[in-house]
Amino acid sequence: MNIENLPDGYFNEGDIEAYRKLVSDLDTDGKMLEVGSYKGRSLCSCSDIINANDITVYVVDNFVGAEAFPGDCPDQKELCKEFFKNMTEFSLGVMLSRGNSVEKAEDFKNGCLDLIFIDASHKKEDVIADIRAWLPKLKIGGVIAGHDYKRPDGTQGWDSVKEAVDQELPGSTLMTGSVWMYRKDHE
Numbered sequence: 001m002n003i004e005n006l007p008d009g010y011f012n013e014g015d016i017e018a019y020r021k022l023v024s025d026l027d028t029d030g031k032m033l034e035v036g037s038y039k040g041r042s043l044c045s046c047s048d049i050i051n052a053n054d055i056t057v058y059v060v061d062n063f064v065g066a067e068a069f070p071g072d073c074p075d076q077k078e079l080c081k082e083f084f085k086n087m088t089e090f091s092l093g094v095m096l097s098r099g100n101s102v103e104k105a106e107d108f109k110n111g112c113l114d115l116i117f118i119d120a121s122h123k124k125e126d127v128i129a130d131i132r133a134w135l136p137k138l139k140i141g142g143v144i145a146g147h148d149y150k151r152p153d154g155t156q157g158w159d160s161v162k163e164a165v166d167q168e169l170p171g172s173t174l175m176t177g178s179v180w181m182y183r184k185d186h187e
């Protein structure tokens with residue numbers, strides 16, 4: 001994986017290292033979901049592992065874009081097109097549920113996913129809503145994780161994400177970059 005070749009987006013080296021570890025830990029034929037893909041940078045950074053291990057990938061995105069960065073909210077159709085162009089370039093066959101995260105969670109059965117990665121809206125109330133909507137969809141033993149948890153030295157991440165994750169999932173841990181993770185050990 002060459003970071004220079006990845007699509008534009010928000011994943012740095014530390015984030016990529018963490019996500020690759022999470023995806024590598026999945027069994028062959030595992031099922032993962034990414035909530036918030038934008039142009040697909042985070043997924044493409046793991047494309048070799050996903051393809052080698054026949055991981056099924058679900059994506060939920062409304063393609064509104066990265067609202068915190070007004071220049072990064074292109075036309076929704078264009079963003080969706082760009083996402084699929086990048087999926088094709090990295091040989092990723094993903095199943096897209098286009099729309100709002102919390103609503104789309106209703107289409108998934110409880111306990112059907114091995115890994116859930118949350119990188120959609122970073123508002124505290126939205127991160128809380130995403131965790132509450134998606135956690136039931138995770139298998140016992142599965143991992144829910146996400147991007148932009150504020151690092152203790154303040155160099156990366158968002159206070160809002162940290163506050164939401166600390167409140168909803170005490171016991172979650174920080175990986176490299178600004179990736180948090182939590183293993184579900186009970187309903």
Ligand SMILES: C[S@@+](CC[C@H](N)C(=O)[O-])C[C@H]1O[C@@H](n2cnc3c(N)ncnc32)[C@H](O)[C@@H]1O
Nearest residue numbers: 009010036038042062063064065100101120121
């Ligand atoms: C920060 S970007 C994701 C970055 C991406 N993971 C990367 O590696 O570059 C957030 C994405 O989440 C999507 N999004 C934001 N709020 C959402 C919501 N409520 N439901 C679905 N998608 C949402 C946006 O359209 C955008 O594509």
